[in-house]
Every structure is written in structure tokens, then in C-alpha cells.
Amino acid sequence: MKKTRGIVMKTSKKATILYTESGDYLEIKTPKTTPALGQVIEIELPVHKPLSHRLLRFGSIAAILLLALTLSVYNIVSVPNTAVAAVVMDMDTSLELLIDRDAKVLDVIDATQGSGNTPSNLQLQGMDIYAAVDLIIDKANNQGVFNQGNNLILTSIIPMDNQPVDVIDQSKLRDSIERHMLEKNISANMMVSKTDENTQKTAQSLGMSVNHYQIYKRILEKGLIVTADGSNSKDALHMLTEANTTLVSLFPKESMSVSPQSGMHEEMSNSMNNPMTGESTPTKNSSESGSSQSFPNKAEESTSSGYTMPGSQHKSGGSSESMPIPMQNNSGSSDGSGEHQMMR
Secondary structure, three states: OOEEEEEEEEEOOOEEEEEEOOOOEEEEEOOOOOOOOOOEEEEEOOOOOOHHHHHHHHHHHHHHHHHHHHHHHHHHHHHHHOOOEEEEEEOOOEEEEEEOOOOEEEEEEEOOOOOOOOOOOOOOOOOEHHHHHHHHHHHHHHOOHHHOOOOEEEEEEEEOOOOOOOOOOHHHHHHHHHHHHHHOOOOEEEEEEEOOHHHHHHHHHOOOOHHHHHHHHHHHHOOOOOOOOOOOHHHHHHHHHHOOOOHHHHOOOOEEEEOOHHHHHHHHHHHHHHHHHOOOHHHHOHHHHHOOOOOHHHHHHHHHHOOOOHHHHHHHHHHOOOOOHHHOOOOOHHHHHHHHHHHO
């Protein structure tokens, strides 16, 4: 320890002030033997930790805390404005929607060149992806895109930068599109698939959208030869037609054929009513309608309609063991005599 000498300038029970050799005033703890004023004493200087070390330690802690706070604030502010996924839609146009972590639209990129039907005037920024897709379908429907048959609504979900979080539910998006199509009475073949950025880059290198490229690739995998040119939905339909296949056949899990609900009900009612009414069966199977004894009015109609050809009635009566003619009260006497003659 370093020692120094000093003159006692002031003393008390607790502290003593010395004037040291270096010309500094030093306050020390009063020794057990209280020194007298003016006395020169020798003391050991206490070892003090440098103040700079303490400041460095506290400064480092403060810097770490400040850095952590800055990063957290940056993540809160910047993450919602960063695209973590993309949704590519192909109908008459090809649109790419950039989606943030909250499944909201950040930006819309028109991948169709020279198309006048792009819904660029739609305010999609900030909208929920499911609502934005419905709005795009409505825009296409109002422009008459679905007025013709063999319509396609192709959608692909693409995670960006290897994001581990699935912000878009594939099943939810497919169900949402199907429900909206039925509500708007839209008929089309619809597909919602999930792919990656590498597939999208490969499609772009071929001048195709990622949806059309997936169809093209699947057709080749099935061993069907097809040529691809351009990047609009007509070419996708052309590929399917040329390969003699359907979208549902190529993608049974990701796609479906959606028909208007009213049309589905009409088909079901027609298929159920025809056998019950029997409107078409009398013209094809008159013997079956005539052999039914539970509907006498139908039998009367069959005899009246066949009255101009009595010979045909006799032939049918002879070939059938159960004949409706004898049960009819309004049949002519000639029919009865004819029956007796045949029995004889």
C-alpha cells in the first residue's frame, strides 16, 4: 500500500482532515489515538477502485439494455411492413399480393402485361387477404370474366424468405373462395395450392405465372405432351384441353369444381322428379306404365293415346300376363270381343 504524510488540520471522533505532502486535503477516518492539531502523521492511503471501471461496467449494462429496447421497438414497427408471404391469383389477369405477418395486403403487383382488366383501382392495401381475394373475384365477375364456360381461378400461397410462420391458412382460403363463388353464383374450376420461391423463379424464367407453371409441370409428370406459351388463363385452359385432362384430375387435393348452388338444386330436383312423375317413361316403356294397377288414370291415358292403334294393344295384351285393359270400364266392346276371339 502507498503511504503519505500530512498535517492534521481538523479532527473529530469520526473524521480527520490532513494536508498532505502533495498539497491535497485528505479526509480519513480518525485513528484510535486521536491526533493533535498540527501534528504530522503518516498514514496508508486507501485503495480506491478507479471510477472509470465502474462507469464502464454500468455503461456496458446500459448499452445492452438500450440495444435490446431499440431492437424490440424496431421489430414492432417494421415487421408488419415486411412481406412474409405472397398470394398469386390467375383469372383473366395475374396478380401477386404481398402479405405481412398479420395476413394483410401490403402491395399488389400486376404480372399481366398489356391487360386492361387489372383491378388496379381496388384499394387492397391494408385489407385482410381473404376479403381482398373476394374483392378481386367480384371485380372479375362484374367485368364478365365468368360469363363463358371453363373458367379457372388459380391461387398459390408462397412463403417468402423461408418464413417458418404460416400466416395464410390454405384450407381457410380455399373454403372462403368456394363459399364466395356460391354466394355470387359463379361457376369455375378453382385451385388453392402452396409452393415456394424457387418454383416461382423457375416459372418466371419461362415467362409463366407460378400457377400455370404448376399445371404445365404436372402435365409433364403425367407423361402428357403439351406446349406452353404466354401467361394468361386461356393458355392454361389450352394446356388442359390439349392434354385431355382436367384441373381436378391433376390436383385432386388442391382443386375443386364449383357450380352455383341454385344450379345444383335444379339438377337434384330434376333427377328426383323425373322418376316420380313418369313423364318420360310412358313414351319409352309403355308396357311398364300399363302394367301398373295402382295408377288407373295413367292406364286410361295410355289406352286413349293408343286408341288409334288397336292392333298394337292386342299384341301387347297377348304378350303380357297381367293386362290393364280388362280393369278399365271404358274400354270398347270390340276390345272385349277381340279378347274372347283370341282366347278361343
